Amino acid sequence: xxxxxxxxxxxxxxxxxxxxxxxxxxxxxxxxxxxxxxxxxxxxxxxxxxxxxxxxxxxxxxxxxxxxxxxxxxxxxxxxxxxxxxxxxxxxxxxxxxxxxxxxxxxxxxxxxxxxxxxxxxxxxxxxxxxxxxxxxxxxxxxxxxxxxxxxxxxxxxxxxxxxxxxxxxx
Amino acid sequence: xxxxxxxxxxxxxxxxxxxxxxxxxxxxxxxxxxxxxxxxxxxxxxxxxxxxxxxxxxxxxxxxxxxxxxxxxxxxxxxxxxxxxxxxxxxxxxxxxxxxxxxxxxxxxxxxxxxxxxxxxxxxxxxxxxxxxxxxxxxxxxxxxxxxxxxxxxxxxxxxxxxxxxxxxxxxxxxxxx
Numbered sequence: 532x533x534x535x536x537x538x539x540x541x542x543x544x545x546x547x548x549x550x551x552x553x554x555x556x557x558x559x560x561x562x563x564x565x566x567x568x569x570x571x572x573x574x575x576x577x578x579x580x581x582x583x584x585x586x587x588x589x590x591x592x593x594x595x596x597x598x599x600x601x602x603x604x605x606x607x608x609x610x611x612x613x614x615x616x617x618x619x620x621x622x623x624x625x626x627x628x629x630x631x632x633x634x635x636x637x638x639x640x641x642x643x644x645x646x647x648x649x650x651x652x653x654x655x656x657x658x659x660x661x662x663x664x665x666x667x668x669x670x671x672x673x674x675x676x677x678x679x680x681x682x683x684x685x686x687x688x689x690x691x692x693x694x695x696x697x698x699x700x701x702x
Numbered sequence: 703x704x705x706x707x708x709x710x711x712x713x714x715x716x717x718x719x720x721x722x723x724x725x726x727x728x729x730x731x732x733x734x735x736x737x738x739x740x741x742x743x744x745x746x747x748x749x750x751x752x753x754x755x756x757x758x759x760x761x762x763x764x765x766x767x768x769x770x771x772x773x774x775x776x777x778x779x780x781x782x783x784x785x786x787x788x789x790x791x792x793x794x795x796x797x798x799x800x801x802x803x804x805x806x807x808x809x810x811x812x813x814x815x816x817x818x819x820x821x822x823x824x825x826x827x828x829x830x831x832x833x834x835x836x837x838x839x840x841x842x843x844x845x846x847x848x849x850x851x852x853x854x855x856x857x858x859x860x861x862x863x864x865x866x867x868x869x870x871x872x873x874x875x876x877x878x879x880x
Contacts, residue, residue, distance in 0.1 A: 581754060626757035671756070671766060673806035674775045674861065679758040684766055684773045692754040692768050 575661040582693040595640040619654035646698040730812040776809040
């Protein structure tokens with residue numbers, strides 16, 4: 532086992548090994564791996580007809596609410612959770628999906644994902660919780676740079692593409 | 703000696719010119735018109751597959767597809783070129799041509815792919831001022847082949863010019879603040 536093994540493994544992952552050595556000073560090994568290799572745990576949800584992934588790190592909690600629990604405070608829709616007031620919004624609205632946002636109000640219960648958006652919490656109303664899984668984060672490429680509220684994409688079991696929600700600035 | 707090298711170079715240059723005088727294009731159909739893109743930009747031609755819509759993108763971006771594990775955006779050329787849609791082509795004939803522009807792999811959806819043709823450089827005319835409503839800057843020119851008219855698309859400006867313009871505008875706007 533030598534550095535050539537490291538080299539071949541890293542190269543098989545599209546990475547790079549760099550070695551800088553200086554006598555009597557030491558050696559610096561630099562391993563560069565592509566960002567596409569990033570793996571994270573995510574909650575898969577359905578919003579309208581598409582599947583989206585929300586990184587678990589951004590999720591505070593998930594719950595279902597009764598539409599009657601939604602109150603309006605100074606024009607902002609909120610729910611009260613453990614004596615804390617949390618603003619809620621439709622994920623579809625934040626994504627500008629072409630659907631009737633009011634439809635969730637007619638449901639018996641609405642699935643809500645409470646996420647950390649910036650330094651506050653926001654409840655996102657969605658259509659359905661699907662499952663939790665590990666996802667490989669892939670970039671949308673150089674053509675679709677900086678898409679609002681989308682940080683990348685991942686490929687799910689059946690080969691379909693699921694987009695990764697970027698909740699940092701959502702709502 | 704120097705003279706010899708020069709003639710040698712002359713030959714090389716002329717050889718290059720001979721190669722440059724002909725270019726290969728992939729031609730495809732949108733509605734009733736035939737278009738062409740330079741073959742060296744194209745990577746492959748694939749059948750349509752499920753496209754995942756990407757919210758908050760322009761109208762002409764149909765979404766992204768999974769191409770052997772790579773996420774590839776797909777552009778609807780009809781919408782991007784602002785063409786009046788008249789009747790849909792046979793879905794069976796629809797194809798996605800993947801092209802590489804500015805180091806980005808992009809799929810362009812077309813009604814059908816026709817063939818690969820050689821065009822003589824002097825058979826390519828500069829783009830007319832009005833080309834069926836297509837912005838002149840998106841065109842490389844108009845090619846003629848056996849009596850057919852080929853609208854040759856400049857993929858770089860078609861796919862990236864607007865973005866650059868917006869960027870310029872943004873930069874100008876931010877400079878205005880100073």
